[in-house]
Amino acid sequence: MQNGIEEIYEDLKLPPEQARDAHRPYVLVNMVASLDGRAAVGGKASGIGGAGDRRVMRTLRSRVDAVMIGGGTLRAERLSLGLDPEDPKPVPLAVVITSTGDAPLERNLVRDHRQRVLVLLGENAPEEKVSHLRALAEVRRVPAEPSGAVDLRRALRMLKACDGIDVLLCEGGPTLNRALISYDLVDEILLTLAPTLIGGPSEQSLTLLEGPALQNTRGLKLLSVNVAEDEVFLRYSLHTDAPNPP
Amino acid sequence: MQNGIEEIYEDLKLPPEQARDAHRPYVLVNMVASLDGRAAVGGKASGIGGAGDRRVMRTLRSRVDAVMIGGGTLRAERLSLGLDPEDPKPVPLAVVITSTGDAPLERNLVRDHRQRVLVLLGENAPEEKVSHLRALAEVRRVPAEPSGAVDLRRALRMLKACDGIDVLLCEGGPTLNRALISYDLVDEILLTLAPTLIGGPSEQSLTLLEGPALQNTRGLKLLSVNVAEDEVFLRYSLHTDAPNPP
Numbered sequence: 001m002q003n004g005i006e007e008i009y010e011d012l013k014l015p016p017e018q019a020r021d022a023h024r025p026y027v028l029v030n031m032v033a034s035l036d037g038r039a040a041v042g043g044k045a046s047g048i049g050g051a052g053d054r055r056v057m058r059t060l061r062s063r064v065d066a067v068m069i070g071g072g073t074l075r076a077e078r079l080s081l082g083l084d085p086e087d088p089k090p091v092p093l094a095v096v097i098t099s100t101g102d103a104p105l106e107r108n109l110v111r112d113h114r115q116r117v118l119v120l121l122g123e124n125a126p127e128e129k130v131s132h133l134r135a136l137a138e139v140r141r142v143p144a145e146p147s148g149a150v151d152l153r154r155a156l157r158m159l160k161a162c163d164g165i166d167v168l169l170c171e172g173g174p175t176l177n178r179a180l181i182s183y184d185l186v187d188e189i190l191l192t193l194a195p196t197l198i199g200g201p202s203e204q205s206l207t208l209l210e211g212p213a214l215q216n217t218r219g220l221k222l223l224s225v226n227v228a229e230d231e232v233f234l235r236y237s238l239h240t241d242a243p244n245p246p
Numbered sequence: 247m248q249n250g251i252e253e254i255y256e257d258l259k260l261p262p263e264q265a266r267d268a269h270r271p272y273v274l275v276n277m278v279a280s281l282d283g284r285a286a287v288g289g290k291a292s293g294i295g296g297a298g299d300r301r302v303m304r305t306l307r308s309r310v311d312a313v314m315i316g317g318g319t320l321r322a323e324r325l326s327l328g329l330d331p332e333d334p335k336p337v338p339l340a341v342v343i344t345s346t347g348d349a350p351l352e353r354n355l356v357r358d359h360r361q362r363v364l365v366l367l368g369e370n371a372p373e374e375k376v377s378h379l380r381a382l383a384e385v386r387r388v389p390a391e392p393s394g395a396v397d398l399r400r401a402l403r404m405l406k407a408c409d410g411i412d413v414l415l416c417e418g419g420p421t422l423n424r425a426l427i428s429y430d431l432v433d434e435i436l437l438t439l440a441p442t443l444i445g446g447p448s449e450q451s452l453t454l455l456e457g458p459a460l461q462n463t464r465g466l467k468l469l470s471v472n473v474a475e476d477e478v479f480l481r482y483s484l485h486t487d488a489p490n491p492p
Binding site: 033 | 279280281282283284285287424427435437439441442443444445446447448451453454455456457458459460465466467468471473476477478480482
């Protein structure tokens with residue numbers, strides 16, 4: 001169970017042969033949390049996981065076609081969605097999804113010249129935001145829900161149909177995670193449990209999922225447990241009828 | 247790693263030979279949480295864990311001298327602090343700790359005639375509460391902090407000196423857990439990760455720890471990982487200098 005960190009998820013075969021929905025990518029959510037379930041401190045996830053978590057995050061990215069975050073996560077902190085510079089593997093597509101167009105790419109996205117960046121934008125986002133973003137990345141309008149939020153099912157179908165994305169890794173934040181799960185658009189959750197306790201008021205210390213309570217998400221299937229340097233790497237399927245992992 | 251549920255923590259040897267503080271019990275905190283870190287739904291922890299968690303909770307109780315909860319946890323739901331009726335092992339002392347004396351023993355504590363029940367009460371709790379509780383259980387006054395909260399260090403020392411408690415299991419709630427940790431009075435955290443997602447507003451879905459952010463709790467040491475029926479049972483030491491487990 002104690003693994004070399006470089007072995008964790010190295011042999012992941014994605015997508016599985018029998019995906020449940022051929023019209024969208026197979027979707028993984030990967031997050032790090034403290035033992036007390038905090039996935040962000042002061043809005044930021046960085047600093048919770050250690051070097052092992054960082055390494056595993058890179059391994060996962062190298063196994064998928066696209067890495068997606070919500071606009072709020074990009075607003076919260078400066079981050080990369082790519083691989084390490086010396087990694088020769090193909091760099092996944094970076095996807096930033098935002099209803100409002102409030103996505104500070106120039107300030108907070110660490111760019112890798114090898115990486116294509118796509119912003120999926122709610123159809124109600126103001127035109128000046130779109131023009132601004134077009135100068136920085138590819139931009140695509142997506143139909144919105146009546147609430148104004150991006151229609152996530154449509155967005156995922158677009159990524160499959162237009163960009164050939166078969167496997168998508170979502171790295172949060174908690175609002176996007178919860179929305180995807182509530183629409184039954186997540187196939188797996190990969191959770192790094194960091195050996196730390198955070199506490200603090202809930203408005204500062206977010207959990208993995210933010211939003212109204214979920215229905216029908218009992219009985220996830222544990223696919224694997226890996227341990228390295230006191231961090232625990234857990235992989236779950238959201239489908240109780242998932243086959244046993246190889 | 248996949249264990250029979252009846253084996254988990256069966257061979258726990260507590261307290262360890264070199265306890266850090268001989269003047270108080272060795273303190274374990276045991277909690278169950280969902281993958282998204284929720285330790286209570288609508289204030290109640292019951293319903294998050296499965297049969298395995300219930301079994302492991304009973305095993306742990308049979309390894310300790312006392313089981314402690316805070317008054318808030320007893321107010322939130324009806325619960326037992328003992329063993330299963332058919333279990334022949336000695337039943338641990340039940341301890342309810344409350345600053346205010348607001349501990350509805352008669353309504354919410356499932357009594358086991360074999361179990362001694364002790365209420366530790368803040369010295370500022372009103373006398374009529376004390377009289378009421380004395381009719382139901384043993385009651386002991388404990389000095390209070392300037393805030394009015396029970397002085398937990400004094401409370402633990404009393405349990406050691408007056409009741410011979412060498413190993414204490416705390417089963418929450420989140421406010422008591424956090425207070426004990428913040429005073430560096432916890433030796434181990436045992437966490438059951440239930441294969442479920444809960445979500446929901448933070449005021450309804452508590453995390454393991456409630457209260458101000460903690461300091462200096464990075465780098466917990468992972469002592470063991472057990473898995474049974476998709477539940478993961480994690481055992482951590484809060485002391486980074488803890489010896490490796492047998």
